[in-house]
Amino acid sequence: MARARSHQLSCQRIVEPTASPSKQVTTLLYAENFRCVASGAGLFMEESLTTGVFRIRNFATGQVLYLPDAHDSTGGVHVGFAFDFHPTDVEWRTLKLPSQNESRVMISRRIARAIPNQGVAHLVDLIEVGKDFQLEVLSFDLWSECFTVTTLPQGVFKDLHRVSILRWKDYIAVAGIVGEALNVLVLQDFKEHKWSNITVPLEFLKHDPVLKDQIKPILATRFGKLQFTNPVRNDILEYDMEREKITATGTKSTEQKIYLVKASLVTLKGMK
Numbered sequence: 001m002a003r004a005r006s007h008q009l010s011c012q013r014i015v016e017p018t019a020s021p022s023k024q025v026t027t028l029l030y031a032e033n034f035r036c037v038a039s040g041a042g043l044f045m046e047e048s049l050t051t052g053v054f055r056i057r058n059f060a061t062g063q064v065l066y067l068p069d070a071h072d073s074t075g076g077v078h079v080g081f082a083f084d085f086h087p088t089d090v091e092w093r094t095l096k097l098p099s100q101n102e103s104r105v106m107i108s109r110r111i112a113r114a115i116p117n118q119g120v121a122h123l124v125d126l127i128e129v130g131k132d133f134q135l136e137v138l139s140f141d142l143w144s145e146c147f148t149v150t151t152l153p154q155g156v157f158k159d160l161h162r163v164s165i166l167r168w169k170d171y172i173a174v175a176g177i178v179g180e181a182l183n184v185l186v187l188q189d190f191k192e193h194k195w196s197n198i199t200v201p202l203e204f205l206k207h208d209p210v211l212k213d214q215i216k217p218i219l220a221t222r223f224g225k226l227q228f229t230n231p232v233r234n235d236i237l238e239y240d241m242e243r244e245k246i247t248a249t250g251t252k253s254t255e256q257k258i259y260l261v262k263a264s265l266v267t268l269k270g271m272k
Helices: 208-213
Strands: 007-017 024-029 032-038 043-048 054-058 064-066 104-111 120-130 132-141 146-151 165-166 171-180 183-190 192-201 216-220 226-229 235-239 247-249 253-261
Touching: 120 171, 132 171, 183 216
Parallel strands: 165 216
Antiparallel strands: 007 024, 007 253, 024 032, 032 043, 043 054, 054 064, 104 120, 120 132, 132 146, 165 171, 171 183, 183 192, 216 226, 226 235, 235 247
């Protein structure tokens, strides 16, 4: 059997520091105005920066699979993508979300990344119901291909327009800063609609209260680190929840890089 050799890829890398000083979150921009969304097994999932179309590309063979339009008239949407998820029928299809009641108006929708080891991907909808608002988490079970809807308990957050959606270890969570603390509701079990409440003191706000209206939590790691992004100052903060102190900061940057990526001969049905 022929073996594919490693290929050299030239790309633009947008660097965002993470909880570990030796690691970084990167956005890879290639030719044709496509950005890399995910990669694995020698395949890249890319999104067009001009049309929003998604495609899966094998850079070694040059084969490409364009995915169905996620914003067509059927009301479908691409929930998430993971190369380690192999549907038994190897077919792509548009998923229809649970239908909305006419008295309910969707104000916004946020798509959270799939959590492969939990076998789930999430959508978070802000819904207007009469004069009230509510937040709903639509959880898509990757194995049963079924949706489960979980409503955020009322009254936990004063303004649902300002809450942050983040990954809390291996779960999805909703969070908001109140005073000098971060209030977090973690969806521990989407099948049982079970939430857990966590309060994280943010001691650094006592010394820099302006940050309260600037920072947004984006990730809580298994190592007790909490990451915030600050679009105003264009940086990332790392907060140690046990020590209650900022342990690292970093500034986003853009640079040119060349990567060696292991190639493969993997081909998906429909690739050309």
